Amino acid sequence: MRAQDRKLLEATRFYAALGDTAMERLTRNAFVQLVPKDGLLFMQGDMPEFVHLVLSGRISLGAEDPGGHATVVEVFREGQLFILAAAILDKPYLLSARALSEARVLMIPAETFREVLDAEPRLSRALVDVLAEHWRLLVRQIKGLKLHSAAERLATYLVIRSDARDGAATIRLDEELRIVASRLGMTPESLSRAFTALRAHGVASRGRSIAIDDIASLRRMCRYEDLE
Amino acid sequence: MRAQDRKLLEATRFYAALGDTAMERLTRNAFVQLVPKDGLLFMQGDMPEFVHLVLSGRISLGAEDPGGHATVVEVFREGQLFILAAAILDKPYLLSARALSEARVLMIPAETFREVLDAEPRLSRALVDVLAEHWRLLVRQIKGLKLHSAAERLATYLVIRSDARDGAATIRLDEELRIVASRLGMTPESLSRAFTALRAHGVASRGRSIAIDDIASLRRMCRYEDLE
DNA sequence: CGGCTTATTGACATACGTCAACTATTGTGG
DNA sequence: CCACAATAGTTGACGTATGTCAATAAGCCG
Numbered sequence: 295m296r297a298q299d300r301k302l303l304e305a306t307r308f309y310a311a312l313g314d315t316a317m318e319r320l321t322r323n324a325f326v327q328l329v330p331k332d333g334l335l336f337m338q339g340d341m342p343e344f345v346h347l348v349l350s351g352r353i354s355l356g357a358e359d360p361g362g363h364a365t366v367v368e369v370f371r372e373g374q375l376f377i378l379a380a381a382i383l384d385k386p387y388l389l390s391a392r393a394l395s396e397a398r399v400l401m402i403p404a405e406t407f408r409e410v411l412d413a414e415p416r417l418s419r420a421l422v423d424v425l426a427e428h429w430r431l432l433v434r435q436i437k438g439l440k441l442h443s444a445a446e447r448l449a450t451y452l453v454i455r456s457d458a459r460d461g462a463a464t465i466r467l468d469e470e471l472r473i474v475a476s477r478l479g480m481t482p483e484s485l486s487r488a489f490t491a492l493r494a495h496g497v498a499s500r501g502r503s504i505a506i507d508d509i510a511s512l513r514r515m516c517r518y519e520d521l522e
Numbered sequence: 523m524r525a526q527d528r529k530l531l532e533a534t535r536f537y538a539a540l541g542d543t544a545m546e547r548l549t550r551n552a553f554v555q556l557v558p559k560d561g562l563l564f565m566q567g568d569m570p571e572f573v574h575l576v577l578s579g580r581i582s583l584g585a586e587d588p589g590g591h592a593t594v595v596e597v598f599r600e601g602q603l604f605i606l607a608a609a610i611l612d613k614p615y616l617l618s619a620r621a622l623s624e625a626r627v628l629m630i631p632a633e634t635f636r637e638v639l640d641a642e643p644r645l646s647r648a649l650v651d652v653l654a655e656h657w658r659l660l661v662r663q664i665k666g667l668k669l670h671s672a673a674e675r676l677a678t679y680l681v682i683r684s685d686a687r688d689g690a691a692t693i694r695l696d697e698e699l700r701i702v703a704s705r706l707g708m709t710p711e712s713l714s715r716a717f718t719a720l721r722a723h724g725v726a727s728r729g730r731s732i733a734i735d736d737i738a739s740l741r742r743m744c745r746y747e748d749l750e
Numbered sequence: 751c752g753g754c755t756t757a758t759t760g761a762c763a764t765a766c767g768t769c770a771a772c773t774a775t776t777g778t779g780g
Numbered sequence: 781c782c783a784c785a786a787t788a789g790t791t792g793a794c795g796t797a798t799g800t801c802a803a804t805a806a807g808c809c810g
Contacts, residue, residue: 365665365669378654379654379658382650418643418649419640421646421650422646422649422653426653429607429656429660433616436595437593439668439707440585440667441593479668517588517589
């Protein structure tokens with residue numbers, strides 16, 4: 295592992311919770327893999343051989359349908375562990391992982407991971423928090439899908455993206471809009487129309503560049519109070 | 523806690539993973555609450571004061587919209603811990619909990635829970651597995667919502683409910699159909715129509731009583747391979 | 751056996767998906 | 781650095797799954 299990678303790793307909340315000893319054991323057999331844009335890390339149905347931590351770039355977790363339909367369930371970024379559940383339980387992946395940009399991924403053998411998990415209390419303690427956060431991520435998504443319209447889901451997404459809490463903001467989305475659309479559970483066409491609908495609420499978009507007049511009013515519009 | 527409750531508790535996988543000592547600490551300040559049918563345990567937005575374990579009955583976790591719309595995200599039953607994430611992270615609940623039947627719930631003070639979590643490695647180790655399972659539950663649901671039609675989601679639900687893997691089966695759903703509909707992300711009317719659509723695939727329903735001609739063929743129809 | 755809740759059915763509305771044409775962005779090689 | 785090709789995004793016309801509202805029928809419980 296490069297010094298740069300180690301530094302990145304040490305900056306994560308996960309590392310802080312884990313401590314040096316446990317982290318050392320965890321990374322002893324780990325290696326860094328360079329994944330090209332669109333590269334596939336694993337497919338749904340595969341048995342997990344590694345636990346992955348994103349060192350740089352963005353990784354999408356998605357599902358595909360035999361019928362060719364596909365959807366992005368979540369995107370993970372620098373410093374995040376993803377789809378731990380399969381590796382922890384040693385069950386087949388429910389999702390496929392694909393690099394949305396060139397990415398560097400720390401590959402921790404699943405076997406090692408489970409060993410350390412049983413031996414190092416600090417690892418399981420740290421994972422409890424990580425998994426709890428991930429659980430809330432998915433609950434928010436389900437609430438969005440079941441309770442909110444396409445435009446509201448987009449508004450929510452924009453509010454989350456623009457870290458400001460009120461006033462105006464401009465955002466440059468780093469995902470392609472079709473990825474955003476998929477993540478939000480709609481087609482690119484519907485996303486375009488959702489942007490059009492948000493014009494009435496002070497959102498101007500040109501491609502991936504978005505300007506929001508007043509975030510507070512957008513927050514109100516999307517009726518989504520549990521954003522935090 | 524009644525002897526009956528303790529016995530039930532001891533039979534859970536959770537208890538087995540946890541061991542006597544940790545469980546004793548965990549339950550020292552806990553008590554059993556009787557919740558009437560439709561009783562509210564907590565509401566979204568509340569700060570978690572307890573971690574809950576279902577001793578008997580069924581508890582629905584759902585979300586409501588200011589607009590009056592509501593949805594059931596998941597139903598938890600005997601022996602299950604639910605919405606751990608909020609209590610672990612000490613953040614507001616994302617969901618409300620309501621009893622679908624009269625229920626008995628073990629209430630473990632959240633404070634105690636977090637203390638034991640930090641002190642007893644076996645608790646965090648056990649929770650990792652519980653949370654990992656719960657994560658997969660939600661991922662399956664998201665995949666269903668985004669990739670499958672109402673009829674397919676119903677078929678999947680029926681296949682999961684009928685524990686047989688092939689041949690014929692009859693099921694008696696213990697939830698009212700409107701709860702099932704909500705859990706599956708549709709209206710009761712759409713659920714009725716989904717049942718009608720499944721008639722072509724050998725599913726006969728009269729109210730909550732359902733007869734399936736051939737589960738294997740239903741499995742195929744719902745294109746949902748990661749049921750387990 | 752009522753009466754009340756729950757489920758079903760029909761008619762209709764609508765949000766979103768699909769398909770296709772067009773336009774804007776982005777990335778690349780001369 | 782420009783030009784151009786490739787890819788991504790937008791817009792319009794239209795189809796369809798699912799929601800809504802209302803009326804009826806079926807279960808369910810005292």
